Amino acid sequence: MDKRLVVVGTGxxxxxxxxxxxxxxxxxxxxxxxxxQFIREPQxxxxxxxDFAEVQRRFPSDTHELFVAIGFTATAARKRWFxxxxxxxxxxxxxxxxxxxxxxxxxxxENTLIQEQAMVSPFVRxxxxxxxxxxxxxxxHTRVGAHCFFAPxxxxxxxxxxxxxxxxxxxxxxRDRVRIGEGCVIGAGALxxxxxxxxxxxRAARTGRTRESEE
Amino acid sequence: MDKRLVVVGTGxxxxxxxxxxxxxxxxxxxxxxxxxQFIREPQxxxxxxxDFAEVQRRFPSDTHELFVAIGFTATAARKRWFxxxxxxxxxxxxxxxxxxxxxxxxxxxENTLIQEQAMVSPFVRxxxxxxxxxxxxxxxHTRVGAHCFFAPxxxxxxxxxxxxxxxxxxxxxxRDRVRIGEGCVIGAGALxxxxxxxxxxxRAARTGRTRESEE
Amino acid sequence: MDKRLVVVGTGxxxxxxxxxxxxxxxxxxxxxxxxxQFIREPQxxxxxxxDFAEVQRRFPSDTHELFVAIGFTATAARKRWFxxxxxxxxxxxxxxxxxxxxxxxxxxxENTLIQEQAMVSPFVRxxxxxxxxxxxxxxxHTRVGAHCFFAPxxxxxxxxxxxxxxxxxxxxxxRDRVRIGEGCVIGAGALxxxxxxxxxxxRAARTGRTRESEE
Numbered sequence: 202m203d204k205r206l207v208v209v210g211t212g213x214x215x216x217x218x219x220x221x222x223x224x225x226x227x228x229x230x231x232x233x234x235x236x237x238q239f240i241r242e243p244q245x246x247x248x249x250x251x252d253f254a255e256v257q258r259r260f261p262s263d264t265h266e267l268f269v270a271i272g273f274t275a276t277a278a279r280k281r282w283f284x285x286x287x288x289x290x291x292x293x294x295x296x297x298x299x300x301x302x303x304x305x306x307x308x309x310x311e312n313t314l315i316q317e318q319a320m321v322s323p324f325v326r327x328x329x330x331x332x333x334x335x336x337x338x339x340x341x342h343t344r345v346g347a348h349c350f351f352a353p354x355x356x357x358x359x360x361x362x363x364x365x366x367x368x369x370x371x372x373x374x375x376r377d378r379v380r381i382g383e384g385c386v387i388g389a390g391a392l393x394x395x396x397x398x399x400x401x402x403x404r405a406a407r408t409g410r411t412r413e414s415e416e
Numbered sequence: 417m418d419k420r421l422v423v424v425g426t427g428x429x430x431x432x433x434x435x436x437x438x439x440x441x442x443x444x445x446x447x448x449x450x451x452x453q454f455i456r457e458p459q460x461x462x463x464x465x466x467d468f469a470e471v472q473r474r475f476p477s478d479t480h481e482l483f484v485a486i487g488f489t490a491t492a493a494r495k496r497w498f499x500x501x502x503x504x505x506x507x508x509x510x511x512x513x514x515x516x517x518x519x520x521x522x523x524x525x526e527n528t529l530i531q532e533q534a535m536v537s538p539f540v541r542x543x544x545x546x547x548x549x550x551x552x553x554x555x556x557h558t559r560v561g562a563h564c565f566f567a568p569x570x571x572x573x574x575x576x577x578x579x580x581x582x583x584x585x586x587x588x589x590x591r592d593r594v595r596i597g598e599g600c601v602i603g604a605g606a607l608x609x610x611x612x613x614x615x616x617x618x619r620a621a622r623t624g625r626t627r628e629s630e631e
Numbered sequence: 632m633d634k635r636l637v638v639v640g641t642g643x644x645x646x647x648x649x650x651x652x653x654x655x656x657x658x659x660x661x662x663x664x665x666x667x668q669f670i671r672e673p674q675x676x677x678x679x680x681x682d683f684a685e686v687q688r689r690f691p692s693d694t695h696e697l698f699v700a701i702g703f704t705a706t707a708a709r710k711r712w713f714x715x716x717x718x719x720x721x722x723x724x725x726x727x728x729x730x731x732x733x734x735x736x737x738x739x740x741e742n743t744l745i746q747e748q749a750m751v752s753p754f755v756r757x758x759x760x761x762x763x764x765x766x767x768x769x770x771x772h773t774r775v776g777a778h779c780f781f782a783p784x785x786x787x788x789x790x791x792x793x794x795x796x797x798x799x800x801x802x803x804x805x806r807d808r809v810r811i812g813e814g815c816v817i818g819a820g821a822l823x824x825x826x827x828x829x830x831x832x833x834r835a836a837r838t839g840r841t842r843e844s845e846e
Contacts, residue, residue: 320765324646340765342643353571372589392837402843405838413617435753533748569804586807621822
C-alpha cells in the first residue's frame with residue numbers, strides 16, 4: 202500500500218500537489234513542511250505546517266513519503282530540500298497526470314510532477330526532481346538534467362540537452378540539438394536556436410500595446 | 417433526455433458546433449439562427465436559417481436549447497445573442513470534447529465550447545459563454561471572465577486574470593499573475609508579460625521572409 | 632493480417648518509427664533501406680540496411696509494406712522515396728499515435744506519421760506523406776499538401792492552406808486563412824500572419840542572452 206504523504210511547500214504548487222495526491226488520488230497528505238523561518242500560519246489546507254525536524258519526529262520514513270512542491274521561484278531551495286529529504290531516508294513519489302503522455306521507454310525519477318497533457322517522447326532521458334507543467338513537450342532523444350522546471354506549454358524539440366536546475370518559461374521554444382547549460386533561465390515565449398552557456402538569462406521581447414480596440 | 421438544438425450562426429464555427437452536437441453527439445440541430453438582416457440563404461447544412469423571432473415561434477424553450485456559435489470576429493454580437501437567448505428563457509448547453517482535459521474542480525458555464533485537447537487546470541474559474549479552441553491551456557488558479565475567445569494553442573500561465581470579452585490569439589502567451597482588462601485583443605503569437613489595461617490591442621511582430629529555399 | 636515492414640532511413644526518425652510499429656505495435660520491421668551511397672553500416676537496430684533494389688528482391692510487396700522515415704533535413708528525398716516506393720507497387724502504412732486526436736471526418740493518407748498528442752480538427756484535408764510531430768495542431772478546415780513536415784507543437788489556425796513540401800518549425804504559428812506556398816521553410820517560433828509565396832524561408836528572431844542568473 203502507498204505510504205501517506207507530507208508535502209514540502211505551502212504555495213499554489215503545494216495546493217495542486219495536494220489536489221492530485223489527496224483529493225484525486227486518495228493518498229492522504231498529513232502535513233506540510235517549510236523551513237522554520239518561513240512558517241507564518243500553523244495550518245495549510247487544514248493540515249499542520251511543520252519544520253523538517255518536526256516532520257521527521259511525527260511522520261517517519263517507514264510510514265510516510267515526502268513530495269517537495271517548491272516552484273520556479275526557488276529552484277535552489279527545491280534542490281536543497283530534495284537532497285535533504287533523500288539524506289533523511291525518505292523516498293519521494295512522482296505523479297504523472299492521467300492525461301499526460303510519457304513514452305513507455307522513459308523512466309520517471311523521484312519527486313517528479315508531470316501535469317495535464319504534458320508529453321515526453323520515446324528515447325528521452327529525464328533527471329530527478331522535475332516539474333513539467335501542463336502541455337509541456339519534451340521531444341525524442343532529449344536529455345533533461347535534475348531539478349528543472351518547465352512552465353506551461355514549453356517545447357523542447359528533439360535531441361536537445363537541458364542541464365540541471367534550468368527554468369524553461371511558458372510556451373518557450375528550444376530547437377532541436379541545442380544544449381542548455383546548467384542553471385539557465387529561459388523566459389516565457391523565448392526562442393532558443395543555439396547553445397546556451399550555463400547560468401544565462403534569456404528574455405524574449407514582450408508585445409506592446411498598439412492601439413485601442415474598436416469593437 | 418437532452419433537448420434538441422438551434423445553433424446561432426452560419427459560419428465555420430457553427431459548422432463545427434453542428435458536427436460536435438449533431439453528427440458526433442446525436443443531438444439534432446433543427447435550425448440555425450441569424451439576425452434578420454444577415455440572412456442570405458434559406459438553409460445551412462440542410463436546416464432552415466431563421467431570425468430569433470421565428471426560432472422562438474417554431475422551437476420554444478421547453479423543447480429546444482440554443483447554442484450561440486459566433487466566433488472571434490464578432491465578440492459583441494456573441495455577448496448580445498447570449499444575453500438575448502437567456503432573457504428569452506432558453507437554456508444553453510456546453511460542449512467539452514472528449515480529448516479535452518478539464519479539472520474536476522472547475523465548473524463549466526453555459527454556452528461554452530472546449531475543443532480538442534484544450535486544458536483547464538485545477539482551481540481555474542471560468543466565466544460563461546467561452547470558446548476554447550483546440551490545445552488552449554488555462555493554467556492553475558486563473559480566472560476567466562465571460563464571453564472570451566481563446567484561439568488555438570493560446571497559453572495562459574497560472575494565477576492570471578482575463579477580463580470579459582477578451583480575444584487571445586493563436587499560440588499567444590500570457591505569463592503568470594498578469595491581469596488582462598476587459599475587451600483586450602491579444603494577437604496571435606503575442607507575449608504578454610505585464611498587466612494590460614482594458615480595451616487594448618497587442619500585436620506581435622510577424623516573421624518576415626529572409627531568403628529563398630535552396631532545396 | 633498486417634504486412635511486415637521495411638523502414639526507409641536510419642536516423643532518429645527511423646528509430647522512432649521502428650519503436651512505434653515494431654516495439655509497441657507488434658509489426659516486425661525486417662530491414663532498413665537507404666540509397667546505396669549512404670550505406671555506412673550493414674545493420675541498424677539489429678536489422679540489415681539495404682538499398683532499394685535489394686529490398687525489392689528480399690521483401691516484395693506481397694508480403695511487405697514500406698514506411699519512408701526521412702526527416703525534415705531532406706524533404707526532397709522523402710518525396711522521391713515516397714514516389715519510388717509507390718511506383719514499385721508497395722503500399723505504405725500510416726501511424727497515428729493513440730494519444731493523438733484526429734477528427735473522424737479527416738482522412739489520413741499513406742506514409743503519414745501523427746505523433747503523440749498531435750491534433751487534427753474536423754474538416755481538415757490532409758495530403759499524403761506527412762509528418763506531424765508531437766503536439767502539432769492543424770485546425771479546422773485547413774488544407775495540407777503532401778510531403779510536409781510539422782515540427783513539435785507547430786500550430787496552424789483554421790482555414791489555412793499549406794502547400795506541398797513545406798517545413799513548419801517547432802512552435803511556429805500560422806494564423807487563420809493564410810496560404811503558405813509550396814516548399815516554404817517556416818522556422819521554429821515564427822509567426823506567419825500573411826500569405827507566403829512558394830519557396831520562401833521565414834526565420835524568427837532568436838532570443839539573446841540578457842544577463843547572468845543570480846540564484
